[in-house]
Amino acid sequence: MTTTEQRQIRVLIAKPGLDGHDRGAKVVARALRDSGMEVIYTGIRQTPEMIAEAALQEDVDVVGLSILSGAHMELFPRVVEALKARGVSDVVLFAGGIIPEEDVAALRALGFRGIFRPGASTQEIVEFVRASVEPRE
Amino acid sequence: MTVDELAEGVLRGDRRLLARAMTLVENRTPRGRHLLRLLYPHSGRAHTVGVTGSAGSGKSTLTGALTHELRRRGKTVGIIAVDPTSPFTSGAILGDRIRMQDLTGDHDVFMRSVATRGSLGGLSEAVADLMCVLDAAGKDVVIVETVGAGQDEVEVARTAQTTVLVLTPGTGDDIQAMKAGIMEIADILVVNKADLPGADTLLGHLRALLMLNRAEGWQVPVQRAIASREEGVVELADAIEQRRRFLETSGALETARRERARHQLLAAMRSALIRRAVGESEGVSRLEEAVERVASREIDPHTAAEELIEQVRER
Ligand SMILES: Nc1nc2c(ncn2[C@@H]2O[C@H](COP(=O)(O)OP(=O)(O)O)[C@@H](O)[C@H]2O)c(=O)[nH]1
Ligand SMILES: [Mg+2]
Numbered sequence: 341m342t343t344t345e346q347r348q349i350r351v352l353i354a355k356p357g358l359d360g361h362d363r364g365a366k367v368v369a370r371a372l373r374d375s376g377m378e379v380i381y382t383g384i385r386q387t388p389e390m391i392a393e394a395a396l397q398e399d400v401d402v403v404g405l406s407i408l409s410g411a412h413m414e415l416f417p418r419v420v421e422a423l424k425a426r427g428v429s430d431v432v433l434f435a436g437g438i439i440p441e442e443d444v445a446a447l448r449a450l451g452f453r454g455i456f457r458p459g460a461s462t463q464e465i466v467e468f469v470r471a472s473v474e475p476r477e
Numbered sequence: 478m479t480v481d482e483l484a485e486g487v488l489r490g491d492r493r494l495l496a497r498a499m500t501l502v503e504n505r506t507p508r509g510r511h512l513l514r515l516l517y518p519h520s521g522r523a524h525t526v527g528v529t530g531s532a533g534s535g536k537s538t539l540t541g542a543l544t545h546e547l548r549r550r551g552k553t554v555g556i557i558a559v560d561p562t563s564p565f566t567s568g569a570i571l572g573d574r575i576r577m578q579d580l581t582g583d584h585d586v587f588m589r590s591v592a593t594r595g596s597l598g599g600l601s602e603a604v605a606d607l608m609c610v611l612d613a614a615g616k617d618v619v620i621v622e623t624v625g626a627g628q629d630e631v632e633v634a635r636t637a638q639t640t641v642l643v644l645t646p647g648t649g650d651d652i653q654a655m656k657a658g659i660m661e662i663a664d665i666l667v668v669n670k671a672d673l674p675g676a677d678t679l680l681g682h683l684r685a686l687l688m689l690n691r692a693e694g695w696q697v698p699v700q701r702a703i704a705s706r707e708e709g710v711v712e713l714a715d716a717i718e719q720r721r722r723f724l725e726t727s728g729a730l731e732t733a734r735r736e737r738a739r740h741q742l743l744a745a746m747r748s749a750l751i752r753r754a755v756g757e758s759e760g761v762s763r764l765e766e767a768v769e770r771v772a773s774r775e776i777d778p779h780t781a782a783e784e785l786i787e788q789v790r791e792r
Contacts, residue, residue: 348504358791369570372568372771373563373568373570374563374566374571376561376568378569378590379569379570379571380574381567381570381571381574381575382574382575383575386578390578393581394574396493396496397496397587398496398589398590399496399497399499399500405542407568417708423734427493429491454621
């Protein structure tokens with residue numbers, strides 16, 4: 341905290357599912373850190389329950405899910421469910437990774453406000469996060 | 478949500494509201510201070526344990542394994558894991574959950590990652606307040622993990638009733654710890670990564686050092702652990718329980734309580750003063766102006782501080 345009671349943006353970056361590559365997730369985590377945010381990084385192979393519980397305990401403003409395995413249409417709704425079950429309804433959700441164009445609309449309907457497909461820059465993600473976090477106390 | 482509702486939620490064990498409460502307290506908002514006022518009378522039950530040591534020594538792994546053991550003993554656990562904020566960007570990557578993944582499903586464990594946030598007020602003060610919230614929420618044991626590098630971390634360790642210092646073989650850790658004065662504040666020494674060469678040498682070295690008893694009469698145990706295999710955690714949990722009993726029976730708990738109260742009170746006064754003098758946005762420029770004048774030797778730091786405080790009184 342710099343001086344007074346400035347709000348720190350906190351972001352959870354998580355990797356649901358079984359694929360073991362987290363290079364992309366780490367790159368995003370670092371970019372967010374470098375832009376002044378606090379990034380909770382939970383590592384690979386997270387269940388939807390683990391992600392939702394971490395989001396709850398860490399009281400994050402934003403949850404970013406990274407996925408390469410193609411299981412997003414199966415896993416992302418379960419993350420949304422697990423968040424809802426815990427009463428975590430006010431986090432901003434975004435997703436990154438290998439997500440085909442045809443799934444974008446369905447993910448938006450699920451509540452994902454940002455969807456970053458291969459080729460998206462970390463700068464875009466940083467700007468999205470910053471813009472989508474409303475000032476809270 | 479009112480502060481009263483939040484406090485009630487914390488006391489009733491609502492995890493969502495506990496998380497929200499911790500944010501308010503961590504951000505040091507007026508609401509956070511109000512909340513703390515309501516929760517403080519409900520705290521004081523938990524045994525607070527600091528786990529400190531250099532980066533990569535296995536503190537998070539050990540904390541996770543220890544928490545499993547405490548849960549087997551029926552204790553509820555709160556964890557605060559502190560990692561440094563980048564001095565350049567004010568951002569941080571907080572990765573301690575990676576080593577405590579399997580605790581996430583247990584609703585009697587609450588874990589929070591905290592960045593140091595190079596603040597004007599002390600880190601130790603913020604952490605003490607967060608510990609108080611978890612304590613009021615009914616956690617039996619509250620563990621604080623910090624990287625034992627500087628004065629700040631030593632201060633944090635001081636706010637815990639029991640400090641566990643984690644050292645690893647072959648790193649010169651023991652020498653570093655002695656230099657930093659961390660050795661003096663350790664109540665339990667753990668040589669982690671005892672699967673690596675040099676563990677016995679380090680254990681022997683530490684035991685020899687500790688022949689010099691401490692005044693308060695607590696014999697500092699030197700233990701070995703392989704946190705990644707959950708080895709040595711039964712012994713560690715035992716030592717922590719013994720420490721608690723020692724504190725209770727020797728009267729040291731009372732003494733320490735008063736000492737901590739004094740320490741926290743002075744720290745709170747210090748930051749209240751700082752907040753009033755240079756807290757608001759015009760205060761920042763006032764501070765920067767004074768910094769310039771002190772840096773250029775136009776004025777000495779004591780006089781500059783007096784001037785800043787004087788302005789508070791006038792307002
Ligand atoms: N060989 C060995 N490695 C360990 C042991 N405990 C932890 N580690 C590893 O040490 C690394 C750092 O552990 P971590 O708990 O994150 O350390 P921290 O930075 O002190 O919190 C990880 O790769 C752990 O798997 C141990 O007893 N033996
Ligand atoms: Mg750690």
